[in-house]
Amino acid sequence: MRIVVDAMGSDNRPGPDVAGAVLAAREMQATLILVGDEAQVRAELAKHDTAGLSLEVVHAGQVIEMTDSPTEAAKEKPNSSIHVGLGLVQRGEADAFVTMGNTGAVLTIATLFTLRRIRGVKRPALTAIFPHAAGRVVAADIGANADVKPEYLAQFAVMANAYARLVMGINQPRVALLSNGEEEGKGNELIKATIPLMRELKGVNYIGNVEPKEVLNGATDVVIHDGFTGNIFIKSIEAAASMVSKLLRQEITSGVVTSVGGLLAKPAFARVSKRVDPFEIGGAPLLGVNGVVIIGHGRSTDVGVKNAIHQARRAVEGRVIEAISEQLGV
Amino acid sequence: MRIVVDAMGSDNRPGPDVAGAVLAAREMQATLILVGDEAQVRAELAKHDTAGLSLEVVHAGQVIEMTDSPTEAAKEKPNSSIHVGLGLVQRGEADAFVTMGNTGAVLTIATLFTLRRIRGVKRPALTAIFPHAAGRVVAADIGANADVKPEYLAQFAVMANAYARLVMGINQPRVALLSNGEEEGKGNELIKATIPLMRELKGVNYIGNVEPKEVLNGATDVVIHDGFTGNIFIKSIEAAASMVSKLLRQEITSGVVTSVGGLLAKPAFARVSKRVDPFEIGGAPLLGVNGVVIIGHGRSTDVGVKNAIHQARRAVEGRVIEAISEQLGV
Numbered sequence: 001m002r003i004v005v006d007a008m009g010s011d012n013r014p015g016p017d018v019a020g021a022v023l024a025a026r027e028m029q030a031t032l033i034l035v036g037d038e039a040q041v042r043a044e045l046a047k048h049d050t051a052g053l054s055l056e057v058v059h060a061g062q063v064i065e066m067t068d069s070p071t072e073a074a075k076e077k078p079n080s081s082i083h084v085g086l087g088l089v090q091r092g093e094a095d096a097f098v099t100m101g102n103t104g105a106v107l108t109i110a111t112l113f114t115l116r117r118i119r120g121v122k123r124p125a126l127t128a129i130f131p132h133a134a135g136r137v138v139a140a141d142i143g144a145n146a147d148v149k150p151e152y153l154a155q156f157a158v159m160a161n162a163y164a165r166l167v168m169g170i171n172q173p174r175v176a177l178l179s180n181g182e183e184e185g186k187g188n189e190l191i192k193a194t195i196p197l198m199r200e201l202k203g204v205n206y207i208g209n210v211e212p213k214e215v216l217n218g219a220t221d222v223v224i225h226d227g228f229t230g231n232i233f234i235k236s237i238e239a240a241a242s243m244v245s246k247l248l249r250q251e252i253t254s255g256v257v258t259s260v261g262g263l264l265a266k267p268a269f270a271r272v273s274k275r276v277d278p279f280e281i282g283g284a285p286l287l288g289v290n291g292v293v294i295i296g297h298g299r300s301t302d303v304g305v306k307n308a309i310h311q312a313r314r315a316v317e318g319r320v321i322e323a324i325s326e327q328l329g330v
Numbered sequence: 331m332r333i334v335v336d337a338m339g340s341d342n343r344p345g346p347d348v349a350g351a352v353l354a355a356r357e358m359q360a361t362l363i364l365v366g367d368e369a370q371v372r373a374e375l376a377k378h379d380t381a382g383l384s385l386e387v388v389h390a391g392q393v394i395e396m397t398d399s400p401t402e403a404a405k406e407k408p409n410s411s412i413h414v415g416l417g418l419v420q421r422g423e424a425d426a427f428v429t430m431g432n433t434g435a436v437l438t439i440a441t442l443f444t445l446r447r448i449r450g451v452k453r454p455a456l457t458a459i460f461p462h463a464a465g466r467v468v469a470a471d472i473g474a475n476a477d478v479k480p481e482y483l484a485q486f487a488v489m490a491n492a493y494a495r496l497v498m499g500i501n502q503p504r505v506a507l508l509s510n511g512e513e514e515g516k517g518n519e520l521i522k523a524t525i526p527l528m529r530e531l532k533g534v535n536y537i538g539n540v541e542p543k544e545v546l547n548g549a550t551d552v553v554i555h556d557g558f559t560g561n562i563f564i565k566s567i568e569a570a571a572s573m574v575s576k577l578l579r580q581e582i583t584s585g586v587v588t589s590v591g592g593l594l595a596k597p598a599f600a601r602v603s604k605r606v607d608p609f610e611i612g613g614a615p616l617l618g619v620n621g622v623v624i625i626g627h628g629r630s631t632d633v634g635v636k637n638a639i640h641q642a643r644r645a646v647e648g649r650v651i652e653a654i655s656e657q658l659g660v
Contacts, residue, residue, distance in 0.1 A: 179558075180476065187558070188556075228510050232542060237566050238542075239545075239567070240567040243463075248578060248599065248602050268581035272581050
């Protein structure tokens, strides 16, 4: 197995990206191909003990910044690490691509310039995987498609279901639509038009509609929404969780008695942070393009990169692309 | 001034509803009209010292439960405290209606059976008022309209702006659309079609689009969205805040050292709870119907009810209905 790692993806590139690849190489039977500025990548690799590891370096002369416009960068930086890395997968020279880089650019370059869509897939979907009360949930779409048709949502369900089953190892994942109420009569016109399509999907355990609270309580393994709603959903959860943690920290350290309490409670904050930390998971797949693509957060640490690489490995082993193609292929 | 209070609204009715009205009557120059089962309301009133207070009781023989279907209850319980109370406002016998009851039923009964819409208003909007980093924000719509047109969103902006200015006392409130990014190119088709309408609104300080994080950081005083997106937005914030608080409490009380910390940190939790407590605010207006209607939470305490009554008083004093009618009236 050959997995491409974008060495220029994270905010602190190429440090965490290269270190994560080295960690992963020690844990798996696979060749890791680091793509980026060759001099920089080799200098970074020299800081690690790589004896006996299967690591390669492929040069890419351009870097796409987080602040770059995805469409402009896709056109104007054809030698970016994202173009070069995805090109290796496109030509069959590698099995998967892992990056902590600009999500919009990855989406554009994968969909329009390199891998393109799996035949039969109408639209690709960006996903998030986040912790809930009793495990993890895959959310799709979180931003690739601000406006969708019912058919697209049904396809997102098929793709996310395949990922949950084959990569996350969930047997018969529960799949739900995000709505403003569980009851049948709730939902907007899009949701109401999607419900009958969901019921017809083969091999998808559609359990109905869920509200945000139920998603966090672990009522479903897969939650489906359009990219606009999903983006608001995910960002609201992040923003609220961060606000409450911050307020509690402030309050705990503001008084004399409570600041002693705060010191003693510090390990608890650390454990909760770790529990809701997206980097522990690694990344989330871009679904619907013709190849395995895992996108992690720009702030990822080496462990985050390593975990994302493991996800890519499991996606290749689980033959997710083949499964999606079988169900949606034309 | 005469304000109607639904005595049968809260989950623990009529206790908090009646106690809240008594508290409010002590603080303001207004007659409070309690609507509900007369025997129950009078028995509850007898528990309080009401000497010198201007309190009236109007009998209503039916009660709408939180679990009742709004449309069915609206038709089948014409003598509910919500029908009777809103009827008093409709006939000019009172100036405002305050309830902790079934939001959907209030919306239906106000819009279709009693007050009806302000002439020129296309759709009424449900709102939420919640605390952010530096004050409070009015969010509209949070559930009355799952599917909207750009024109509706622009009207919601006019109405929420009037409320923020005249009732919350915010000079030139900042008004924004909720979107999946601040940049002009972001948003779904609805948002993109609404932007030009927002720019044309007179007397509305439209500052552009905001993401959930910015709303919680206090970047805007009014945030506008369709009822589906707004419902997901509000419920995601509530669910995430509650989850993080719960996880931290669990973690803090799970170890020996940290549980001592937890005890010491307890006042901090209490202060944060109070700070993000919606009951401190009281309620939020139903905007667009032809009369002042304030809806609070079913779990409200007497202080929550009292605060909601004060909001109603300020809405009457501020002449919000007249202001909306002037700007949107035909």
